């Protein structure tokens with residue numbers, strides 16, 4: 317039976333056996349018993365279902381993991397078919413997933429990836445919001461953010477380290493290293509935005525976060541990311557009280573509230589935003605609409621479109637007003653400047669992007685977000701694996717971060733941890749973790765990273781904004797990164813369009829390797845976690861960053877002259 321034919325059978329089988337969406341949305345299987353034919357396939361299955369665990373996903377029933385409409389699978393039937401294909405996938409086969417749909421199971425070999433995923437890729441001239449939506453409406457593609465379609469989301473924690481590093485860098489650059497006594501205004505308490513208050517308060521400051529959807533704000537309060545949820549007056553009073561709560565959620569629309577605060581002369585030291593402006597017609601809520609009304613609105617309705625773009629430009633106009641009033645203002649990677657600029661507010665780009673302003677020096681050293689998921693579901697595995705990571709990379713900052721995360725970061729879905737590691741660290745950590753699994757003291761682990769790594773993303777208004785050599789929009793790097801990781805045999809490799817900033821505005825790739833303690837895992841880990849960060853160093857060395865050139869020389873990365 318041909319691969320494509322078998323995949324059709326998977327769909328049919330999933331429908332016939334009555335596999336319902338409910339059965340698949342109970343989170344990932346736990347324990348050490350395999351449902352699949354090997355730990356790589358099992359790892360992919362558990363990470364996919366973990367993405368859709370109702371405790372992890374923003375809207376599991378809609379298959380939305382995070383970031384507006386970032387999905388893990390195209391439809392419930394497609395999800396069931398992917399699960400069925402993973403359950404029967406052999407150790408010498410590869411499942412091919414096209415924008416959230418299983419399209420073939422092909423014979424490969426044990427060292428090849430078990431799954432290859434490409435999401436939302438559209439020929440560049442068709443890669444605009446309206447053309448994409450038409451393809452989506454025709455059932456031909458889906459939007460997958462980064463780790464939603466790449467099956468490696470770990471909840472709000474995933475962005476926490478990054479957000480924490482950013483606010484620390486803001487404190488360093490403008491306020492002598494601390495946000496003590498400083499007040500931060502931002503918006504959006506979604507999957508990513510939820511981490512902002514934590515990062516601000518850990519840096520000594522206090523945050524007022526505008527959120528249009530009361531249920532999202534309540535969710536963050538329940539999860540302890542927010543201390544108080546209130547309307548305009550109560551929230552503002554609590555925020556302005558120096559002894560008040562650290563993170564206050566103000567229920568309202570940012571396009572109303574930010575201009576109002578500016579107009580009333582309320583001072584903030586730092587102003588940013590994490591509303592889903594990357595998807596203006598699908599996720600950003602315009603003024604005058606509730607979140608539910610916006611979700612149900614017709615994206616082609618000229619009144620709705622006018623409300624969206626009017627709100628976005630007024631919102632950015634107010635951010636510019638705060639900048640002129642002396643606040644530190646930056647775009648937090650949601651593409652809001654580009655949206656406003658495309659609708660007449662050219663001054664939007666006076667606001668810097670957070671990567672070019674604060675994160676670039678970290679990327680230029682080839683350092684990026686490394687994460688792992690404990691496939692057994694046992695929190696004790698997380699503790700043991702964290703101990704190993706702290707032993708291998710003994711820096712004070714890593715130890716401080718892990719201790720803080722242990723104490724403050726609630727687990728969502730399978731136990732997972734993120735930290736920032738570079739070349740020479742990731743392979744040592746990966747091999748040590750495989751040894752830990754081999755020793756029998758820890759269940760299998762899935763090791764990987766977000767797509768926002770030095771080489772693995774081209775996003776000219778975010779990760780690659782204002783590159784030293786002007787290579788902001790050059791997207792060969794994420795494609796090369798995906799090819800390299802597939803060649804080195806990562807367990808699964810994903811490539812996508814539009815993560816973070818919207819379709820047509822970024823290309824990115826990610827990978828995961830399952831550490832099950834085997835020799836084969838050791839080979840894969842040794843290869844992938846050496847060359848993946850080495851390509852990051854090469855990307856920044858090619859762009860002329862001295863930090864990257866120094867790293868390349870220090871680690872013997874062969875960069876032809």
Ligand code: NAD
Nearest residue numbers: 383384504506507508509528529532570592601649650816
């Ligand atoms: P999300 O869709 O999970 O949450 C967005 C939140 O904003 C929701 O709670 C929504 O109700 C709220 N919202 C929408 N319109 C609003 C408005 N006008 N006023 C106030 N609140 C509004 O998205 P997310 O995963 O939290 O991501 C937020 C944005 O940040 C996205 O654009 C995403 O692409 C971007 N992002 C940034 C980073 C980063 O590193 N900073 C990383 C990934 C994604």
